Amino acid sequence: MEANQSVLRGQAEIWKYMFSFVDSMALRCAVDFRIADIIHSHSGPITLSQIVSSFPSDDYSSPPDITSLARIMRLLVRRNIFTATAHHSNGEDHTLYGLTDSSRWLLHDSELSLGPIVLMQTQSWLMAPWHRFSQCVKEGGIAFNKTHGRDLWQFMSENSDFNKLFNDGMECSAKIVLKTIISEYKSVFDNITSLVDVGGGTGVAIAEIVKSCPHIHGINFDLPHVIATAPVYPGVSHVQGDMFKCIPRADVWIMHDWSDEDCVKILKNCKKAMPERNGKLIIVDAVLEAEGDDLFDDTRLVFDLVMLVHCPGGKERTKIEWEKLLKQGGFSRYNIIKIPALPSIIEAYPQ
Known part of the structure; x- marks a missing residue:
């Protein structure tokens, strides 16, 4: 009997993973419709009718399908993204939907939100390459390149909508990480007077550091098409260039998604750019532990395949x-x- 249950559990696991993309797309719906924001604006759990009535009317040519939304919410409640509580009033039964610790990370107007990166990672431009995954194992090559005929960075430079989507996603994740570093590990910036964020996007990360450590002069360094959309931040200079050729002189902060060969080139350029004495390289990146039981260990393994x-x-x-x-x-x-x-x-630290 126990053996049969084990086999049955194995079958159930395959079904679950087979359709895990549905979780992602249901989550995207919640972000698209700003459901967490709507509930939050009412300061407590609300009905589905109240949620739908808060949708911007200009966005819809016909009334939203409340029955379809109810089925989406049922799954998201099962996934603990929202709560659902039975409620009886005015002679009728209602379901009230509320926020959880998870859905609070989807609030658009929150200082720390994962909403933009949910939209980025579930957008068709980034989802389509997964259909070339097996092909790349057989033949080699990068799935994104095979799908779009160019690499990610070139695609961004040619597509302003994708460039904004990507930068918004990177900004929101950078803010979350920087909040943790600045509040609990601020000492990593001790004795640093100038800091370069190599591949810093629109500069939100370096701006957060300089805001917290005003003694630091920040330099946001990235490709021209990225710097072109970067806003002005106090204490931050935007510099355009190619990190494979030259990096501005300073203590250096770096985040990257490159091959070992490319990383060595970048690291060597970082070393050249650093002060001769007391220079320090700060890398903020995942460290994989395949058998680890940290809260994020599973996601780090998933991110490795995202990079692939x-x-x-x-x-x-x-x-x-x-x-x-x-x-x-x-x-x-x-x-x-x-x-x-x-x-x-x-x-x-350099040799």
Whole structure:
């Protein structure tokens, strides 16, 4: 009997993983409709009719299908994204939907929100390459390139809508990580007077650091088409360029999704750009533990496959892989600081 139950559980697991994309798309619906924001604006659980009545009327040529939404919400309640409570009033039974610790991360107007990166990762431009996943295992190559005929970075430079979607997604995740670092690990910025965010996007990360540590002069360094959309931040200079060629001189902060060979080139350029004495490289990136039981260990493994599909040579790395990479790039000493977030902090020092 126990053996039969084990086999049955195995079958159930396959069904669950087969349709896990439905969870992602239901989550996207919640973000698209700003359901968490609507509930939050009422300061408590509300009915489905109240949710629908708060949808912008200009966005719909006909009334929203409340029955379809009810079925989506039923799954999201099952996934603990929202709560559902039975309520009786005026002689009728209603279901009241409320927020959970998960749905609070979907609030658009919150300082810290994962909403933009949910929209980014579930957008068809990034979903389509997954259909080339098996083909890339057989033939090699990058699924994104095979799907769109160019790499991620070129696609961004040619598509302003995708460029904004991508930058919004990166900004929201950077804010969350920076909030943790600045509130609990601010000492990593001690004795730093100038800081370059290499591949810093529109500059939100370096801006948050400079805001908290005003003694630091921040430099946001990225490609021209990215810098062109970057807003002005106090204490931050935007510099356009190519990190494979040259990086502005300063203590350096770097985040990247590149192959080992490309990372070594970037690290060597970082070393050249650093002060001769007391220079420090700060990397904020995942450190994989395949058998780990940290809250984010499972997501780190998933992110490794996201890199495999979207980025040429991109991958998440184990501690041993980071050590090898840093040594090849000219950084013989390093220190990994685990933080309560998806990435870790890696402090590296030149030989």
